[in-house]
Amino acid sequence: MPEAKIKVENITKIFGKQPGQGVKLLNKGKSKQEILEDTGLTVGVNKASFEVFPGEIFVIMGLSGSGKSTLVRLLNRLIEPTDGKVFIDGEEVTKMKGDQLREVRRKKLSMVFQKFALFPHRTVVENAEYGLEIQGVDKNERRNKAITSLELVGLRGYENSYPGELSGGMQQRVGLARALANDPDILLMDEAFSALDPLIRKDMQDELLELQESMEKTIVFITHDLDEALRIGDRIALMKDGSIVQVGTPEEIMMNPANDYVERFVEDVDLSKVLTASHVMKRAETVRLDRGPRVALQLMKDEGISSVYIVDKKKQLLGAVHADDVGKAIENNRTLEEIMIRDLPTVTPETLLNDMYEKMAASSLPLPVVDESNRLKGIIVKGAVIGALAGNENELNIKEVKQ
């Protein structure tokens, strides 16, 4: 297990006049609702603890008012915690004085906001260079970095526009470029895509994932939308009434909801947009091309199957053969190479179930799953897909996914 990038211990925020009293009540096990009724204090975040690892997209999800925005602001102390600790790279942020805290905000953490929070009096490039300007980076250098960062989010040519002249999606790209220009280790994104309309939102999610491939930031991403959480999260923390009720990978959350609350959250989700080929694939029976038709036929007999996949020495997929064809080939003295079916439709381990229906329908054989160098990883059998979509956990390879 790598060292945690962000470590949060029992972080608590109580809004109101005498927050200390609220902490005592929380310790006595009172609920958010009871504390509000008894004292008028609002529990924003209730003893949240979690760790975020380097390079991870950690999603914090929950309904409106569950404390997500408060929690993410406790990480960079835009909101002062009432209790608890936050560590970044092992340093305790909650103990830092003004200068130290500012340094952490300048160098390590950048934030992207729900309503963009762009400076309307500054041009796009002036917005993007704001963080560097604050750090006193000289004009040429910060301009260049800001422009690079704008190019990264696809805003080349808009440097001298004002934010007000751009569409919502483009404005949020500026917000992202502004956050990236500092080259921070950590991105805090508070419902960064929630204000965008669905199509643009999906584009932005894809682009974020694509960017993440090359930048490998540690991202804390807030959302109230489970689909979004499942799409982009490596791990998801579910919040309710200020508390974290479950932390886990998307599969864990979907398949083992910790309680009724999570279950209700999860029940409407379309599994076919969450599960991938790697979750449902089975082991493929293979024969090396040079072994010949007799070996292939014997294998099919032993395993009781009607077809087998042909691979080369490197386990790269070459094709497949049917038992009937192999029988004839043996009679006619022909090789596997001559009779095998080539150009099989394939999917990758990351392909969503939702995206493989067409290929499944078009093929009489189970769909082979291959990696980027065409090595056969497994096959997709229709029954397993249907079982998984019906919520049958036995059809899932959760352990294999986590390795």
Add this chain to the structure above:
Amino acid sequence: MRLFPKIPLADWVDNFVSVLTERLEGFFDGVSSIIGWFVESIVNILSLVPSLVLIGIFVIIAWWTSRWGVALFTALGLLLIHNLGYWPETIDTLALVLTSVIISIIVGVPFGIWASQNETVKNIITPVLDFMQTMPAFVYLIPAILFFGIGVVPGIIASVIFAMPPTIRLTNLGIRQVPKDLIEASNAFGATTSQKLYKVELPLAMPTIMAGINQSIMLALSMVVIASLVGAPGLGADVYRAVTQIKVGVGFEAGLAIVILAIMLDRISQNIGRSKAD
């Protein structure tokens, strides 16, 4: 019929003022000579320029900051004043107003900023500003004379006291109205208080601050007649003389000149604020 003897409030104030005058004589003399020098310089510079050239400059400023309508009004208005023979007085008045407004800005904007950053300061300043504006402007003339004698300086001091409140108020308001999420964004990137002020709060508050300055200009203009009571020269003095000598015609001419000046300054300063906002 008195239950208590009269409280000697007037005596206390007299005493307070005379103590102040004695103790701070040097300070008041210093301030007085700086302000005096400043007004005089403005008058000298404006008088140095041939009057028609100066009118041309004002027209260009009006045209530059505002629409051509304002420029046309400025041209016709100033030419009329010139024609009526009130040009030197107009320059005196302009210098008086400009000086008052510049002092209002130099003192008022920092106070407004301070009040915007600090709740206690705001709570102290607000009633003081209410007091400054509701007190009849006339009353300021008395301490002004005591501390600064007779002439243009006490006139300016009284004008400043009367004209400064909107600048303070609207600077405070403008900064407080900057959207919270922008302040948050600025903090999130690690801005210091002064970086936040100069890079985010003041630029975004500028239109509101300019509206405050515009009001201050108008209030300073409204003080020119009162300032003339303590010996400040200019159009106000003409109006005052016309009133005391019941010369309706002269009073009308000088009054008209003040109105023309007022409209011109109002439009120009309003539009400076607006063009900055875009």
